[in-house]
Amino acid sequence: MKAAVLFEPNAPLQIENVSVRKPQSHEVLLRTSFAGICHTDLHYMEAHTPYPMPVVLGHESSGVVEAIGDEVRYVRPGDHVVTCLSVFCGTCEYCTTGRPALCFDPEIKLPPGVSERLEWDRPGRIHTFMNLSSFAEQMLVHENALVKIRDDMPLDRASLVGCAVMTGYGSVVNTAKVGPGDTVAVIACGGVGMAAVNSARVAGAERIIAIDMNADKLELARKLGATDIVDPMDGDIVEQVLCLTGGGVDHALDCLGSKRTAEDAFKMLAFDGTATLVGLFREGETIELTGSAFLRERKVQGSLLGSNRFRVDMPRIIELYMQGRMNLDVFISQKIRLEDINDGFAAMRDGKVLRSLIDFGPSE
Numbered sequence: 001m002k003a004a005v006l007f008e009p010n011a012p013l014q015i016e017n018v019s020v021r022k023p024q025s026h027e028v029l030l031r032t033s034f035a036g037i038c039h040t041d042l043h044y045m046e047a048h049t050p051y052p053m054p055v056v057l058g059h060e061s062s063g064v065v066e067a068i069g070d071e072v073r074y075v076r077p078g079d080h081v082v083t084c085l086s087v088f089c090g091t092c093e094y095c096t097t098g099r100p101a102l103c104f105d106p107e108i109k110l111p112p113g114v115s116e117r118l119e120w121d122r123p124g125r126i127h128t129f130m131n132l133s134s135f136a137e138q139m140l141v142h143e144n145a146l147v148k149i150r151d152d153m154p155l156d157r158a159s160l161v162g163c164a165v166m167t168g169y170g171s172v173v174n175t176a177k178v179g180p181g182d183t184v185a186v187i188a189c190g191g192v193g194m195a196a197v198n199s200a201r202v203a204g205a206e207r208i209i210a211i212d213m214n215a216d217k218l219e220l221a222r223k224l225g226a227t228d229i230v231d232p233m234d235g236d237i238v239e240q241v242l243c244l245t246g247g248g249v250d251h252a253l254d255c256l257g258s259k260r261t262a263e264d265a266f267k268m269l270a271f272d273g274t275a276t277l278v279g280l281f282r283e284g285e286t287i288e289l290t291g292s293a294f295l296r297e298r299k300v301q302g303s304l305l306g307s308n309r310f311r312v313d314m315p316r317i318i319e320l321y322m323q324g325r326m327n328l329d330v331f332i333s334q335k336i337r338l339e340d341i342n343d344g345f346a347a348m349r350d351g352k353v354l355r356s357l358i359d360f361g362p363s364e
């Protein structure tokens with residue numbers, strides 16, 4: 001099968017012949033339908049966090065089950081699925097207390113460099129990315145990295161739910177627990193931030209302030225639920241938010257993941273407000289917060305892929321889409337072939353697109 005391989009940091013991906021072995025116990029072989037290009041792929045491509053290479057990146061995908069290994073009861077060939085990098089064991093303390101996204105059982109969630117699901121006929125190993133490797137025509141995954149979805153859900157929209165939409169929705173609903181009447185600010189309206197804006201509306205937030213440097217994204221955010229927009233070109237974003245709200249927001253979500261944006265998220269909080277850090281920081285980056293601000297019960301917390309319980313959350317998001325309450329259509333900026341994946345990364349670097357989807361073509 002064809003797969004896009006990253007041989008070294010910052011190099012263009014190369015299309016290579018790679019194979020997957022037969023599914024073993026608890027493993028599922030998928031025919032990939034669509035794979036989104038996420039900023040996390042770029043983050044690892046640029047080696048802001050090291051990852052063993054060569055590697056097949058990609059982690060936001062939908063597909064159709066082709067074959068199953070022994071013991072697999074959850075899916076059958078022909079089922080439509082969405083993948084999730086939050087593969088869970090189901091038995092550890094995190095899993096059994098309702099926080100499966102934090103599961104780190106190394107036998108199920110194989111750490112970088114341990115997974116051996118991909119093979120090729122060259123010397124040396126080819127690594128799997130985050131237990132998925134979606135930039136490939138087929139994926140071999142643990143059954144607990146999948147959620148079954150309804151057959152009438154379009155597989156292109158479904159793939160987005162595998163990362164960006166789950167992360168945005170989950171950070172609002174699961175991590176921040178935004179409720180009716182709350183005031184919410186979302187910093188950075190890429191795929192994750194845009195989904196957070198839309199989810200804050202679904203959650204009943206009264207005021208939703210979208211913050212981004214791109215005017216088109218701010219306009220789209222308005223369509224998805226933003227009641228106010230803030231452009232950093234018009235002045236300090238903290239000042240603008242404090243002015244709009246007369247004292248700050250209940251929730252600020254930093255969907256970028258940088259020192260500046262995380263600190264700004266904290267600074268724009270009202271008393272008792274919570275900053276939720278959603279975006280992926282560069283390895284080792286630190287933030288500074290003013291200690292006395294905590295006296296007014298302000299809080300800061302992290303969120304990992306929307307604190308997901310993805311087998312429950314993803315079908316719920318899909319229902320919201322089918323009911324017309326979540327908009328996933330606008331996320332798809334372009335569909336491209338696997339061969340054009342480097343153009344997809346270039347478009348993301350330029351900030352031109354919300355999502356480029358690799359279209360693997362019909363599965364039947």
Ligand code: CXF
Pocket residue numbers: 038039040041085163167280304305
């Ligand atoms: C990722 C960020 C890196 C850790 C796993 C979750 N989120 C989205 O791509």
Ligand code: ZN
Pocket residue numbers: 038039040041059060163164
């Ligand atoms: Zn992602």
